[in-house]
Amino acid sequence: MEAGAAGDCRPAKPGPCVSGAALEACAEPGRRMPTVAAVLPAGGCGERMGVRTPKQFCPILERPLISYTLQALERARWVKDIVVVVTAENRGAMESIIRKYQHARVSLAEAGVTRHRSIFNGLKALAGDKPGCELPKPEVVIIHDAVRPFMDEDVLLQVVLAAKEHGAAGAMRPLVSTIIRASADGCLDHSLERAAHRASEMPQAFLFDVIYKAYQQCSEYDLDFGTECLQLALKYCDTKAKLVEGSPDLWKVTYRRDLSAAESIIKERISQEICLVMETNEEKAHAGHVLEEVLKKELSNVKIMSGAMSHGNQDIQQFIFAQCYNYVCLNGRSADFHETQQLLKMLQDSNLSILYPVVVVLVYFLDCQAVPLSQKMESLMWIRELAKEVKNGNILLSCLLICYPQDEQKLQENLKQAAVIIAALIKDRNPGLVGQLLVA
Amino acid sequence: MEAGAAGDCRPAKPGPCVSGAALEACAEPGRRMPTVAAVLPAGGCGERMGVRTPKQFCPILERPLISYTLQALERARWVKDIVVVVTAENRGAMESIIRKYQHARVSLAEAGVTRHRSIFNGLKALAGDKPGCELPKPEVVIIHDAVRPFMDEDVLLQVVLAAKEHGAAGAMRPLVSTIIRASADGCLDHSLERAAHRASEMPQAFLFDVIYKAYQQCSEYDLDFGTECLQLALKYCDTKAKLVEGSPDLWKVTYRRDLSAAESIIKERISQEICLVMETNEEKAHAGHVLEEVLKKELSNVKIMSGAMSHGNQDIQQFIFAQCYNYVCLNGRSADFHETQQLLKMLQDSNLSILYPVVVVLVYFLDCQAVPLSQKMESLMWIRELAKEVKNGNILLSCLLICYPQDEQKLQENLKQAAVIIAALIKDRNPGLVGQLLVA
Numbered sequence: 001m002e003a004g005a006a007g008d009c010r011p012a013k014p015g016p017c018v019s020g021a022a023l024e025a026c027a028e029p030g031r032r033m034p035t036v037a038a039v040l041p042a043g044g045c046g047e048r049m050g051v052r053t054p055k056q057f058c059p060i061l062e063r064p065l066i067s068y069t070l071q072a073l074e075r076a077r078w079v080k081d082i083v084v085v086v087t088a089e090n091r092g093a094m095e096s097i098i099r100k101y102q103h104a105r106v107s108l109a110e111a112g113v114t115r116h117r118s119i120f121n122g123l124k125a126l127a128g129d130k131p132g133c134e135l136p137k138p139e140v141v142i143i144h145d146a147v148r149p150f151m152d153e154d155v156l157l158q159v160v161l162a163a164k165e166h167g168a169a170g171a172m173r174p175l176v177s178t179i180i181r182a183s184a185d186g187c188l189d190h191s192l193e194r195a196a197h198r199a200s201e202m203p204q205a206f207l208f209d210v211i212y213k214a215y216q217q218c219s220e221y222d223l224d225f226g227t228e229c230l231q232l233a234l235k236y237c238d239t240k241a242k243l244v245e246g247s248p249d250l251w252k253v254t255y256r257r258d259l260s261a262a263e264s265i266i267k268e269r270i271s272q273e274i275c276l277v278m279e280t281n282e283e284k285a286h287a288g289h290v291l292e293e294v295l296k297k298e299l300s301n302v303k304i305m306s307g308a309m310s311h312g313n314q315d316i317q318q319f320i321f322a323q324c325y326n327y328v329c330l331n332g333r334s335a336d337f338h339e340t341q342q343l344l345k346m347l348q349d350s351n352l353s354i355l356y357p358v359v360v361v362l363v364y365f366l367d368c369q370a371v372p373l374s375q376k377m378e379s380l381m382w383i384r385e386l387a388k389e390v391k392n393g394n395i396l397l398s399c400l401l402i403c404y405p406q407d408e409q410k411l412q413e414n415l416k417q418a419a420v421i422i423a424a425l426i427k428d429r430n431p432g433l434v435g436q437l438l439v440a
Numbered sequence: 441m442e443a444g445a446a447g448d449c450r451p452a453k454p455g456p457c458v459s460g461a462a463l464e465a466c467a468e469p470g471r472r473m474p475t476v477a478a479v480l481p482a483g484g485c486g487e488r489m490g491v492r493t494p495k496q497f498c499p500i501l502e503r504p505l506i507s508y509t510l511q512a513l514e515r516a517r518w519v520k521d522i523v524v525v526v527t528a529e530n531r532g533a534m535e536s537i538i539r540k541y542q543h544a545r546v547s548l549a550e551a552g553v554t555r556h557r558s559i560f561n562g563l564k565a566l567a568g569d570k571p572g573c574e575l576p577k578p579e580v581v582i583i584h585d586a587v588r589p590f591m592d593e594d595v596l597l598q599v600v601l602a603a604k605e606h607g608a609a610g611a612m613r614p615l616v617s618t619i620i621r622a623s624a625d626g627c628l629d630h631s632l633e634r635a636a637h638r639a640s641e642m643p644q645a646f647l648f649d650v651i652y653k654a655y656q657q658c659s660e661y662d663l664d665f666g667t668e669c670l671q672l673a674l675k676y677c678d679t680k681a682k683l684v685e686g687s688p689d690l691w692k693v694t695y696r697r698d699l700s701a702a703e704s705i706i707k708e709r710i711s712q713e714i715c716l717v718m719e720t721n722e723e724k725a726h727a728g729h730v731l732e733e734v735l736k737k738e739l740s741n742v743k744i745m746s747g748a749m750s751h752g753n754q755d756i757q758q759f760i761f762a763q764c765y766n767y768v769c770l771n772g773r774s775a776d777f778h779e780t781q782q783l784l785k786m787l788q789d790s791n792l793s794i795l796y797p798v799v800v801v802l803v804y805f806l807d808c809q810a811v812p813l814s815q816k817m818e819s820l821m822w823i824r825e826l827a828k829e830v831k832n833g834n835i836l837l838s839c840l841l842i843c844y845p846q847d848e849q850k851l852q853e854n855l856k857q858a859a860v861i862i863a864a865l866i867k868d869r870n871p872g873l874v875g876q877l878l879v880a
Binding site: 172192195231234241242260261262420 | 606608610612613615616617618619620621622623626627628630631632634635636637638639640641665667668670671674680681682683688691692694695697698700701702703704705812813814815817818821824860861863864867868870872873876877878879
C-alpha cells in the first residue's frame with residue numbers, strides 16, 4: 001500500500017458536481033452520509049480491445065483512460081479513499097499517472113489473477129485488520145470499473161445511499177440486444193424476455209462488512225469464474241441488492257471503437273464553451289463584436305462568452321477558473337504579441353491544461369486591400385515557434401487571419417468561414433495543426 | 441413497391457469482398473447457393489439516440505447511416521433484392537438516398553408500427569403472392585438492421601448457408617455485461633451465468649417459407665411486443681436456429697456515442713492507404729522520394745503507394761480503381777496547376793467521392809532561403825478558390841508547403857512535421873479546413 005500524490009491544485013471538472021448542499025438534499029432528513037471508499041480494479045489485460053496496451057491505460061487525448069475514471073470518482077469529495085488494484089507490472093505506470101495528473105486520495109493494491117481476486121485484494125486494503133494497512137475501514141465501499149469514465153456523481157450517490165439502506169446496490173441498464181441461451185449443439189435453446197432482464201453495470205456499492213464477508217466466505221470457483229459482486233452478496237450474505245437505473249454514459253469501454261466513442265464524448269464535453277478574449281480598443285473591438293455575433297449564430301450549440309484582457313485580467317481568470325478549454329483571442333488589425341503572451345502565461349500558470357489540451361486561436365483582422373495577405377502572414381511567423389513551445393504544456397495554439405473587406409456580403413461569408421475553421425480546430429483538437437496560419 | 445435506382449458505376453468497397461471463388465470454397469461440394477433476398481427494417485424512430493433524426497438517417501461524413509448498411513449488403517452480389525422498410529413519412533428521403541448514392545437492387549416497403557410488423561411487410565413484398573408484387577420469392581431471406589453498417593460478407597454468407605441447412609440462423613456475440621433479473625421491488629432476483637448466454641445480433645437468415653409461415657401464424661401480442669425473429673421460427677415452425685459467432689463489428693448503432701464510434705471506424709478504414717502522386721522530372725522527384733521515406737516511417741500503419749502523372753495516367757487510374765481515398769501530390773519546387781487539375785478531373789470523373797470524401801493534399805517544396813515563404817503563399821492563392829469548387833464534389837483539397845533547407849537535420853524535422861500534418865488532414869477529414877495553405 002502506498003499513498004498517491006495528494007494535492008487539489010488542478011481542476012477536476014468538466015462534469016456535473018454534487019455540492020455539499022445537494023448532497024444533504026439527496027439524503028433524507030435523519031440519514032447520515034456514511035463514510036465511503038472505493039475500489040477500482042484495473043488489473044485486466046483488455047484482450048477484447050485488440051491492442052497491446054490494457055484498455056484502462058489506453059490514451060484519450062494523450063491521457064490514459066483510467067485517469068478520467070479517477071477524475072470522475074474524485075469529483076465526489078465524500079469518497080475518502082480510492083484503492084486502485086493493478087498488477088505488479090503496471091504499478092510504476094500507475095504511480096506516474098497519479099503524479100502527472102495530480103490524483104488525490106488514491107492508494108494502490110496488487111491485482112490477483114481474476115477480477116474477483118483483485119477486488120478482494122482491494123477490500124483487504126480497506127479492512128483495517130492487516131498490519132501496515134493505513135486506510136480506515138469505510139462503512140460503504142464502492143466498486144467501480146477503471147474503464148467506465150463517464151459515471152456522474154449523482155448515480156454514484158444514489159448507489160451509495162441505496163447500499164447503506166439495502167446492504168448492496170448496483171447500477172443497471174436496459175438490454176440493447178435480446179439475450180439467448182444456446183443448446184449444446186450451438187443452436188437456439190430459447191430467448192429471454194427482454195423486458196424482464198437488465199444489464200448489470202457499474203458502479204456498485206456495499207456495506208463494507210457485507211461484501212468483505214462475502215469475499216471471505218466465497219468459494220475458489222467463485223473467485224476464479226464469477227463475474228458479479230452483487231451475486232456474491234446475495235449468495236453468501238443473503239443480501240438482495242437494490243438496482244438503480246443508470247444513464248447510457250455508464251457504458252464500459254470494451255472494444256477499440258469504444259475508445260473512439262469515449263474520445264468523441266470527451267472532446268464534445270470540453271468544446272461546449274468558447275471564451276472570446278476581446279480588445280478594449282474601441283475601433284478594434286468592433287470587428288470582434290461582429291465575429292462574436294457570427295460565432296453565436298453559426299455555433300449555436302456552443303456557449304460563446306467574452307471578456308477583456310484588462311482590469312487585472314479578472315475576466316479571463318474567471319473563465320480559466322470555470323474551466324473553459326477554448327480561447328479565441330481577437331487581436332484587432334494589429335498583431336499584439338504582448339497580450340498573447342500574457343494570456344498564454346495565465347493559462348500555463350493555471351494548470352488548466354494538465355487534464356485536457358487547451359485550444360487557443362489568435363484571430364487577426366486584415367484589410368486585404370491595404371495589406372497583402374502574404375505580408376501579414378510573414379509578420380506572424382513568430383507564432384510557429386511560440387506554438388511549438390506552448391505545445392509542451394498541452395496548449396494548442398494556432399492563428400486565423402480574417403480578411404475584412406468593405407463589401408458586407410463578402411465580409412459575412414468570410415466570418416462564416418472563420419466560424420467553421422474555429423469549430424474545426426476546437427472539435428478535432430488535432431495537435432498536428434498547431435502553429436498554422438489559417439485564412440478565412 | 442418501387443424499384444430503386446439501378447446502376448453499378450460507383451465503388452462499393454472498402455470492406456472485405458468474398459469473390460465467386462471464395463463463395464464456392466465456402467459452400468461444400470454439392471451444396472448449391474440458394475437464391476437470396478434481404479429485408480432491412482428501417483422504420484424505427486431511434487428514441488435512445490437522444491436526437492430527432494431517426495438513427496438510420498443520421499449522417500456520418502455527411503452520408504446517412506443506412507447508406508453504409510446498404511453498401512455492406514450490396515457487396516454480396518448474390519443478394520438479389522433488398523427490401524428496405526420505411527415509414528410513409530421517410531419514403532421520399534429514402535428514395536433520394538437511393539438515387540444520390542446509387543444503390544442498386546433496392547425496393548421499398550411500408551413500415552408497420554412495430555419492428556415485427558415492419559419485417560412482416562418486407563416479407564410480404566417478397567412472397568410473390570400479392571398482385572403488383574414484382575419481386576421473386578427467394579429461397580433464403582436475410583433480415584438485417586439498418587443500423588449495423590459493418591457486417592462483412594463472410595458472416596453474411598455463413599448465416600445464409602446455415603439457414604439453408606437448419607431453416608434459421610443468426611449471428612451472436614458474447615455478453616459484455618452480466619445479465620440480471622430484477623424482482624418486482626426493484627431488487628436483484630438472480631444473475632444469469634454469463635458463459636451460457638449470448639447476445640443475439642444481426643444478420644439473421646431463414647428459409648423464406650419458414651419465417652413467412654411463422655409471421656403468418658404468430659399472435660398479435662408477438663407482433664406488438666416480440667423482439668426476436670429466431671424465437672418466432674422456433675415457436676411457430678419448430679425450427680431451431682443455428683447460432684453463428686459474429687465479429688465485434690456487428691454491433692448496433694444505438695446511442696449517440698455509437699455514431700461517433702461508427703464515424704471513427706469509417707474514417708480509419710478509408711485512411712489506410714495514401715497514394716503519392718510523384719513528379720517524373722528527376723530533379724524534383726528527389727524531394728518526393730525523401731518525403732515518401734519519411735511518410736512510410738512516420739505513418740507506419742498506413743500503406744504508402746506511389747505513382748506518376750504520366751503514361752496516360754495509368755498509375756493514378758489504378759489507385760482510383762482500387763478505391764484509394766487519399767492523394768498527396770508532390771509538385772516539386774514549382775506550382776504545377778495543370779497537373780493538379782488533371783488529377784482532380786480524374787477523381788471527379790471516377791465517382792470515387794460519391795461514397796466518401798476524398799482528401800487531396802498538394803505538396804510544394806520550397807527553398808526558404810531563395811524564395812520567401814510569403815511570396816510562395818501568394819503564388820498559391822488560386823488553391824483557395826479551386827478547393828471551394830471541388831468541395832462540392834466531395835473532394836477535400838488543401839495545400840502543404842514544405843521548407844527544404846540545406847541542413848539535413850532541419851530537413852528531417854520539417855518532413856516529420858509534414859507527415860504529421862498530412863496524417864491530421866487525412867484522419868480528421870474535416871471539410872472546414874479545405875483550401876488552407878499549411879506549412880511544415
